[in-house]
Amino acid sequence: MTIDAREGLVAHLGLAAVGERVVRPKHRESSRLCVETFVETRTPWWPRGGGGGDKEGDRTATKPLAPSDPDRWCLDMRGLDSILDYWPDDLVCRVGAGITFDNLQTTLARRGLRLRGSSLRPRDTTLGGAYARGDAGLRGAPGDSLRDQVLGLVAVAGGGEVVKAGARVVKNVAGYDLARLFHGSHGAFGVVLDFVLRLEAIPGASHCVALPTNFDAALDLLSKWRRPARSFDPAVQLWLNATASRALGGPEQGALFLMAEGWPESIDAWREATARAQGVTLANEAAQAWNAVRDLDANHALWIQLPASRLVRWWGDNQGWISGRGSQPNLVADLLAGSARLWSTPSPFDGELVAEVARTVREAGGWVWSPTAASSPSPALIRLKRALDPHGLLPPIPTPVLGPTDG
Amino acid sequence: MTRPSSPLPASARRDLVAILGEDAVFDDAVHRKIYDSDGYALDGVTPDAVVLPRTAVQLQQVVKWCVRHGVPYAARGAGTGLSGGCLTLGGGIQIGTSRLRRIVEVNEVDRLAVVEPGVVNLQLSQAVAHLGLQFAPDPSSQAACTIGGNFAENSGGPHTLKHGVTLPHILGATVVQPDGELAVWGGRSQPGPGVDLLGLGVGSEGTLGIAVELTVRLVPTPESVATFLAVFETEADAAHAVSGLIARAIVPAAMELIDRVMLRAVEEAFSFGFPLDAGAVLIVEVDGSARDLKHERPVVRDVLNEFGAREVREASSAEERTHLWRARKHAFGAIGRMSPNYATQDGVVPRGRVPHIVASIAQAAKRHDVVIGTVIHAGDGNIHPCVLFDERDDAQVDRALAACKDILERCLELDGSPTGEHGIGMEKREFMPLLFGPADLALMTDLRDALEPTGLCNPHKILPGASPCGELRVAGRQVAL
The missing domain is CATH 3.30.465.10 (Uridine Diphospho-n-acetylenolpyruvylglucosamine Reductase; domain 3)
Structure with a gap:
């Protein structure tokens, strides 16, 4: 960005809103002005929110820090x-x-x-x-x-x-x-x-439980609940493997985390039925359990898209070798959405392991999205990118680890 | 090759028959006439030919043939749309998906089904009912409309108030892109990272490709259902009751308003027992667990009474409930008995402004001296005024058109939209500049050009601009909404 353009932004937004390759607008119009400046000066830029992408190792979010891309500006939207x-x-x-x-x-x-x-x-x-x-x-x-x-x-x-x-x-x-x-x-x-x-x-009541169970048993339990399907379904249905569960102070062998919402009478009945069926309710303080899960620190997580029945098989087939590579894999599977976050502690997975995970997930019929690896976008997406980012100033199109695909 | 608006050249016919077989290519006058319109009553366009592939491969080959020969094409499900979206404006081939009707897979654990696009909406729900599951989007035409059509239009229906329109129920689609190549949008999971081509594709009215396989979500059928019929002296009272229910934290599965004109038509057709002196009725359905309904039943009754219902009845049996919904879903068939022709509209207003649009519809009827019967997906603010006319009387046709235009423009004035579930198609392109600015429309054009570089895949739809003349006509149709 030219010095004149930078001074122009300072004049409009105030000195405090313009930092070293960072600009922090507070309104719709000032945001538009920032982008207009980026476009006029052909300055590469990227939008940033609260840094969730940074924490998850979003490959686009790390761009400004990359030596190969020293001129990219950050449009900080938190204002x-x-x-x-x-x-x-x-x-x-x-x-x-x-x-x-x-x-x-x-x-x-x-x-x-x-x-x-x-x-x-x-x-x-x-x-x-x-x-x-x-x-x-x-x-x-x-x-x-x-x-x-x-x-x-x-x-x-x-x-x-x-x-x-x-x-x-x-x-x-x-x-x-x-x-x-x-x-x-x-x-x-x-x-x-x-x-x-x-x-x-806001629903009249909610309740969370964390049931100690491995993945097979968790899915088996859900399958029983789903045959025949019942109208009263927990809104949140997550399975956490042992590592992720322990990180939250949960059961050693892994946990099926459920949160149900509804009218108080329905929730009371559900809570009693769940406790009766399972014999134990580890976390019966809704807020405490919910806060623990939502604040999960899934740094540099791979995002796996596989429906629950395939995911449980995939995890059963692959968790051994993933753990054997010296990493501590954490898995949080959303059994309703058919997706999972997979990350390693204390250090992220290496590229070779990511590629291998992606290959096995692909074979199972799903996709993996990684912070660090991506395939080439399809011709249709390339055309879309050219049309909407004609000067090529914005971050690249996110694609899964293995491609090509259109989405 | 040239593209006559009359039968296909012999060479083209030979090519298509080679791909599809003799019994799947129709270019005779009778078939072309049958396929010359959908539920949009006021215009029609006769296709050059109609083809009915039986497999995804055949459909893909047809598209590739069209691309090679520069022939426009448009996909058609059951033809229940209301905006002429499947018509071949400017000539071309209509590709019907009605023979692609296999349910490929049902997975009750993952609660999904894989279907071909020609599967009829209701048939999927019937096929999975024994598992306690259903496909939630339920357009009133669900006994006829296809899931491929639902995908293309992002269809709604009475029960989408609680469960949402089609988009959240589509996980993935295998699509024949405009260039004839296959692409997979989405998969078998809730969409996550990555460009949301699936989200762009749902509701794109078949202009960005043709789905040949869809992975859809299934949801549990409710354990308990309670259906209320509330009778009001005026439409305004009924409309205000809608806001009252939403404000009380009740999200009904469905909330349908039927006005006096429509009530009379339905009663004459179905003898349900609707009070003919009522100003309007509201059908309110709540569902969930038995305990949920124990809580919600009295709240619904209280609110309906509080807003002036002179009578609140609850369906006493599953049969009575089915009868009530049959009456509602066939309302447009019923009104067809009252007039040789009618034009149905599909506007939306913010749900708090339903009382305003109800008043505006009455004013439009008076101003243009037409009879309008209306049903409203009231919880969604989605109105379906049905303007009656006789096509043999040009003055009536003009008045009907003017009334339709007034109502849709009023929807826009109320911060609404000219279409809630049937799309822009060829009918409503003139409203686009009223709803969107030049930059929005330019970006939409860029988007379409990027994803549809051939200009052959259902052209001249959605976006305003010069377009070839269709064979404009007026015809009576009966369409469920």
Whole structure:
């Protein structure tokens, strides 16, 4: 970026908002101005939220620190952290993309409302960051992810143009849904400035349990519950392997973590039935158990996409050799969503192991997303990238470890 | 090659028959006429030919043939759409998916099914009912509409208030891209990192490719269901009750408002026992565990009474509930008995503004001297006003069109949208500049051009701009919503 352009940003945003390759706008218009400056000066840049991507080892987030890319600027979105509009009759609100989950939920809770989506580390994670990373949170049922709560958004695309997607209605199929462009694409096409979100009333009661069980038994238990399917399903159904469970102070052999929500009578009945069936309820303080799981520190996690029945087989077949490579693998599997986070402590997996994990998952019919490795995007995605980031200033398109694929 | 708007050249026909067989290529006048419209009542476009592939490979070969010869094409499910989305505007081949109707896999543990696009929505739910599962999106046309069509339009339905529209229920799609190559969008898991091509594809009205296999989520059928029929003196009272229920933390599985005109039509057709002197009725259904319903039943009753319901009835049996829903889902068939023709609209308003749009529909009826019967997916703010007319009377047609336009423009004034579940298609392109700015439309154009570089895959849809003339006409249709 030229000195003149930098001074221009300082003049508009104030000295405190412009740091060493970092700019921190506070409003929609100042954000647009920053992107316009990047585009005019052909300065590479990347949008950043609360750093969730950094912690997960997001390969795009580390770009500014890479010696090969010393000129990339960071657009720090945390200043756009307000609730901008609220329509109580519609149960809809509009918020800045830099608001954190916790701040939003705390404010909404005063009105008895909440956003249904969730995320790991919600204290730091911004909505914009979670959306850009495709973070589906910890609730795997259909319609429960952040993606499904976004009714509309305003964004700045890579060419510097401000675009609008969706509306404040809960159902809308007018035109191409531009909101999806920014979901999971790690800022490759632009940055979201604000979201229009669907809200809901906070359920009357919730309860968490952590049942000591290995993966096979956990799935067996869920399978029994699912045959025949029951309408009362825990909203969160995670299985944690021994390492991850112990890290949270949970059972030694691994834990099936469940959280149910609903009317108090239903939750009481569910809690009693679960305790009766399993004989033990390790964590019956909902807030305590929920906080432990949501604050899980999954550094440099691989994201595995495999449905539960395949995931349990894959883990059974592969956990031995993964552990044998001198790492301590942590696995948190979302049995509703059909995905898992896999990471190693104390140090991250090496590239060779990541490639091997990806190969075995691919053979099982799934995908692996890695912080450090990626395949080449397809021709269609390359065309999309060129159209939306015509100067090539934004981070690359995220792709799975093994490709090619279109998504 | 040239693309006549009349039958296919002999060489083209030979090629297509070689791919599909003689019994899957139709270019005679009768078949072309049958496929010249969908549920959109006011325009029609006769395709050059209709083909009905039986396998994904055949469908892919047809697309590749079209690309090689520069022939436009459009996919068609059951033709229940309301915006002309499957019509071959400007000529071309209609590719019907009705013979791709296998349920490939059902996995009850992972709660998913893999289906071909021509599987009828209701048939999937029926096929998995013994497992206690269902496919949640339930358009009123679910007995006819296909899951491929639901994918293309991001369809809704009465029960999507609680379970969401089609998008969250689609995990993956194998798609024949516009260039004829296959791509896999998504997979068998909830979408995570990576460009959300699946999200872009759902609701793209078949303009970015044709799905040949879909992996969909299944959800448990509810343990208990309670269905209420609340009778109101006025539509406004019924509309206000909708907001009242939402404000009380009740998320019904469905909440449908039926106005006086529609009530009369339904009653005459089904003899359900609707009170003909009512201003409107509200059907409210809650579901969940027996304990959930123990809590929710009295709350629903209280709110409905609080907002002026003169009578609240609960369906006393599964049969009565089924009968009630049959009456609701066939409302548009019923209203077809009242008029030679009708045009159905599909607007949306913020749900708190349902009372406003209800008043506006009444004003439009009065202003343009037309009869309008309306059903509303009230919890979603999704209105379906049905404007009655007689196509033999040009003045009536003009008045009907003007009333439709007024209503949709009013939806936009109320911060809504001209379509909630049936898409822009060819019908509503003129509304796009009212809803989106130049930058938004330019980005949509860029997006389409990037993912659809051939210009042949269902062209002239969604985006405004010059387009070739169709064979505009007026025809009576009966469509479920």
